Amino acid sequence: MDAAIVAGYFIAVLSIGYYHSKKSRNSEDFINGSRQLPWLAVLGSLVATEVSASTFLATPGVGFSENMNYLQMGIGSVLARVFIAWFFLGAFYSFNSLTIYDYLGQRFGNKTRYCSSIFFIVTRLLASSVRLMIAATGLSLILHWPFVICLTILTVIAIIYTGNGGIRSIIWTDVLQAIVFIACGLAVLTFIVNSISFSTIIDLGTAENRFEIFRLSPHSSVSNTVEWFNDPTLLYIAVLFGFFSTTAAFGTDQDLTQRMLTCKDVNHARRSVVISGLISLPIAALFLIIGISLFAYYKVHVGTDLPVGPDKVFPWFIGNELPSGLRGLLLVGVLAAAMSSLDSAIGALSSSALVDLYRPLVKSPLSVKNDLWVSRAFIITFGAILAIIALLIKDAEGFLWLTFKIGSITYGSLLGIFLLGILSQSGSDSGNWIGMLSGAIICGFLLIMIEKNLLPLGWTWLILIGTAWTFFFSYCWPQKKLHETNRKA
16 A cells, blocks of 8 residues: 555656656746746745755654744744845846846856855755755655665656756646645644544643743853853744745745746745745644654653654654554655655756856857756756765754754855845945855854854854855945946846
8 A cells, every 4th residue: 555655656746747848848948937837836836845854854853852942933934035025036037037146147247146056056965965865864764775775766756857847847746745745744643643642742742841932041041141142942043043044045045946936927926935934834833743742652652762863753653653554645745855855956956057157158059959958967967966965964963953054154145145136236246256255164164163162152143144244245345337237226
């Protein structure tokens, strides 16, 4: 039964990819779907991509071992989407940008465009490799297969349907995947509640403070000034981080923004991004509650002696506790979460590499057919690189926070330069890339100091530091007269 459920899922995904491969007439359609995709489909794709394997597999581990403080970031995240909708998307659509780094190229020049695109490629490769590693680890624990085999299966299938249908295939498969993993979350929570009762979950979770959402003071009973700045679970820090990290993700990361540029106009794009925030927050709450329910379940049946850590407790539960049929459904949920983040990553990496690096650097024009095959070649290349990095980091710990820490190094620089372009008429092509590079170096150095406990500062401040540094550095750089188009914008 489990095998039949999984086979049915793979057939559906590959069929969608094959169907939409017939509609990809050129590389532009491959990248933005000729801006003809319905906003409801884009909404489903945004939710699927944002949730990903990190939420499906790693967030229950946070609920299992910590509490629900993670939801505090959701407040800032919802506010950020409104900000993105009315400022960033208006600029991207007015410039008719194929990628968001194409917008920077028109606004400032190619140095800024190259630097931002490279920042995105490096950051997305690292962050998406973590997501791929999480998914392959979960699949390995459920099926008791070697990690390498699970990693290979996920990567190859995502390459096949993404390479065939491009962004159309990504968005429509994401819609299916979003439905699948939400249904899976509800199904497994129902199973646990029926097993130990809802009152038991509430009693055990409350006794261990698992349901705490808002933290208004530091953990330490004797707090000092430093602790008010280095505790990332404090409400005001979490909200700030949620706002800046979501603004960076939805406004400067081609992986997510690419979807919003497939709507027929800016109003439809705005609708999809704002509503996605209202949906993603309860989804995150659902998987945190699943983690708390797992804590109660194992407290009742096992005690505290588990063979795996919090990061792996949910896939372990799926593979060892669920009955046949439900286990197959949850296995499909793992695959859906993995595919939704993997396909979007390699699609966005391919589009940015083609539009922002390859085309400007290769002077001879390509035919439409060759251009499309170059896109597919990039998809295969980036898929392979993601798999290799995932293999190298398969023993990492702290899955959920690892993806955020990676992004904190470069997201600040990207956000600073986009804010400069959208909110001001200033900017120098030369000063921009120097400001971005120096901002990333500063944040990388600070993160090392924080991780080695040499600096009493919460790592969540890094994205704010990088944003402020890049914005003001580039703003103060001596400027040449801007192009007439830029001054009008």
